[in-house]
Amino acid sequence: MKKRKAKSILMWSGIALGVLLVSALICAWAMFGTSIKAADSIEQLEPGLYAMEYTGDYGFDNFLRKGGAKSDGELADYIISFLSHGFYKIETDVQTGSFGCSTIYTQDENGSYLFGRNFDWEESQAMIVHTKPKNGYESVSTCCLDFLGFGEEYVPDGSLMERMQSLAAVYVPLDGMNSEGLAVADLIAGDKEETHQQTGKVSLTTTTAIRLLLDKAANVDEAIALLKQYDMHSSISFAHHLSIADATGRSVVVEYVNGEMLVTETRVVTNHYLADCEKQGVGSEQSHLRYDTLAAHTGPTDGQGVRDLLESVAQKNYPQSDGHYEKTLWSIVYYPEGCFAEFYFSENYAHSYALVLLEKNGNFWKR
Numbered sequence: 001m002k003k004r005k006a007k008s009i010l011m012w013s014g015i016a017l018g019v020l021l022v023s024a025l026i027c028a029w030a031m032f033g034t035s036i037k038a039a040d041s042i043e044q045l046e047p048g049l050y051a052m053e054y055t056g057d058y059g060f061d062n063f064l065r066k067g068g069a070k071s072d073g074e075l076a077d078y079i080i081s082f083l084s085h086g087f088y089k090i091e092t093d094v095q096t097g098s099f100g101c102s103t104i105y106t107q108d109e110n111g112s113y114l115f116g117r118n119f120d121w122e123e124s125q126a127m128i129v130h131t132k133p134k135n136g137y138e139s140v141s142t143c144c145l146d147f148l149g150f151g152e153e154y155v156p157d158g159s160l161m162e163r164m165q166s167l168a169a170v171y172v173p174l175d176g177m178n179s180e181g182l183a184v185a186d187l188i189a190g191d192k193e194e195t196h197q198q199t200g201k202v203s204l205t206t207t208t209a210i211r212l213l214l215d216k217a218a219n220v221d222e223a224i225a226l227l228k229q230y231d232m233h234s235s236i237s238f239a240h241h242l243s244i245a246d247a248t249g250r251s252v253v254v255e256y257v258n259g260e261m262l263v264t265e266t267r268v269v270t271n272h273y274l275a276d277c278e279k280q281g282v283g284s285e286q287s288h289l290r291y292d293t294l295a296a297h298t299g300p301t302d303g304q305g306v307r308d309l310l311e312s313v314a315q316k317n318y319p320q321s322d323g324h325y326e327k328t329l330w331s332i333v334y335y336p337e338g339c340f341a342e343f344y345f346s347e348n349y350a351h352s353y354a355l356v357l358l359e360k361n362g363n364f365w366k367r
Contacts, residue, residue, distance in 0.1 A: 034058075035083055039163035042156060045353065048125045049345050050145075050156045050166070051365050055132040058082075058170050060211060068203040070196070070233045075205055076149070079168045100326065101187040102290050102313050103243040105251035105267040109300040115183040115245045115334040116306040117175050119144070120315050120326055127156060127169045128343060128355065129176075130364040136215030140341060140355045140364065141176030142330060143169035147207070147236070172207045173214065179357045180218035181247030181336030184210050189239035190272040190283030195256035197231035206235035209242070220250040224263055232256055243269040247336035268294045270313075286318055303342060306333045311349045 034056035041053040059082040069075040102118045125145040132138045145156060148168050156166045175185035186206055204212060209232060217223040223244050234240055245251040253269045255262045262275040270291040272283020281288075290313040297309055314328040331344040339357040343365075354366040 035164060035167055036160075038167055039160065042127075042163050042166055044157055045128075045365070045367075046345065048123075050125065050127040051130070051363075052127055052166065052169065053130045053132075053364060054167065054170055057134045058131070058167070060133065060171075060208075060215060061135055063171075063208070064202055064212075068230070069205055069208065070203045070231075072205060072235055075171060075208060076168070079171055083164055083167055100271050100284070100286060100290070100315070101185065102294060102310070103185050103187065103245075103269045104294045104297070104306065104309055105243075105245045106297065106306060107300050108302045108305075112335070112337050113245070113247060113249060114301075114303060114306050115177070115251075115336060116310050116331070117183075117185045117243075117334070118310050118314060118328050118331050119174055119185075121146070121329045122326060124329065125156065126329055126345065127166065128353070128365060129169050129173065130355075131170060131214075133215055137178040137180055137182075137218070138357055139176050139178035139214040140357060141173035141210070141214060142332065142343075143172050144174060144329065145169065147172050147174075171211060173210045174207065175332065176210060176214045177334045177336060177339075177341060177357075178214045178217075179339055181339065182213060182217050182219060182223060183245045183334045183336055184213050184223065185243045185269075186210060186235075186240055187243060187269055188271050189241045189255060190279065190281075190287070191239050192237070193239045193257075194234040194237060195232050195239065195259065196234070197256075197259050199231055201229060201231045203233055204230045205233050206240045206242075213242075213244070219246040219248055220244050220252055224252070224254065227254060227261060232261070241269065241273070245336065270294075289318070303333050303335065307331065307342070307344065307349060307352075310344075311347075314347055316347055 038054040043051050045051055063078055100120045104116045107113055121144055127143045127145055129141045129143055150165055155162050177183040213223045217226050241253050241255040243253050251267050253264050253266050253274050255275045257277050257279055264275045266274055268291055271287035272281055273279040293313050310331040315326050328347050333342045341355040343353040343355055356364055
């Protein structure tokens with residue numbers, strides 16, 4: 001009788017322990033499952049280039065509800081807190097530096113719009129990010145992994161911890177396009193005057209402003225209206241301007257001068273100010289050279305033509321004589337009406353990755 005009772009107690013203890021373990025696993029999956037799936041999706045496409053898919057809630061609406069961020073440091077604190085649910089904190093050192101970029105907005109012979117973008121930076125790693133948020137538009141964007149500041153030993157698709165760190169790329173897009181055809185790119189403006197608006201609105205850094213537009217804006221008008229609802233704060237200690245275009249024929253640059261948001265219609269943007277203000281034209285000689293090369297283009301062109309235009313202003317055409325090294329880390333041709341893009345990495349214009357939005361089956365990227 002006693003043995004039977006002891007056996008029964010052990011059995012029920014085992015069942016209770018099993019239930020607790022299963023419950024703990026269920027709770028853990030509820031907390032971390034979406035992030036773990038996104039981390040597990042990270043794949044190296046070639047040396048220095050990675051891709052990631054994030055489907056579900058990555059905390060951006062909560063980020064806005066909490067007041068956003070006034071600096072890259074505040075943003076890093078929020079990202080780590082969200083991804084770890086407050087259980088972990090990591091020190092980051094966001095890299096800074098100057099870079100020169102270019103965008104062009106044009107049409108093909110059928111009247112469809114195309115948006116081309118060069119991102120110029122030092123040799124570094126990059127990530128293509130595909131997001132499907134719970135409360136926003138599907139989008140594809142690109143991130144320079146230097147901007148995450150996790151150090152030289154960091155491997156984006158390495159350990160689980162490193163993969164979880166890589167999820168921060170969602171919050172640091174430098175260009176992208178959503179399923180409505182809105183395309184946006186960040187470019188350094190003509191000087192180092194930082195923007196720090198202080199009107200009491202929710203705060204955005206440059207990169208989180210891009211995330212906002214990709215998630216929430218369907219066209220240029222909506223993008224402008226959204227940006228007016230927030231206080232802007234410069235990322236990486238530089239002046240920025242945003243090149244924004246859509247599938248309807250609108251293309252603008254949004255600049256901040258003396259804390260004021262200025263919007264200028266333009267189909268070409270490089271790294272000098274374009275707004276009709278006291279800073280108009282302020283920027284480097286190379287910026288003006290690249291602008292003039294792109295602005296000289298007239299007439300319709302297709303995706304290959306846009307690729308050729310981007311190659312014509314890639315950094316390989318502007319060798320540095322002072323020992324400073326810079327290259328075009330990526331070029332990308334966005335097709336707003338077709339919801340896809342062609343991505344070229346590290347000045348290799350003979351090979352592209354096709355990035356497809358609204359894809360039903362398989363990866364969003366194709367070699």
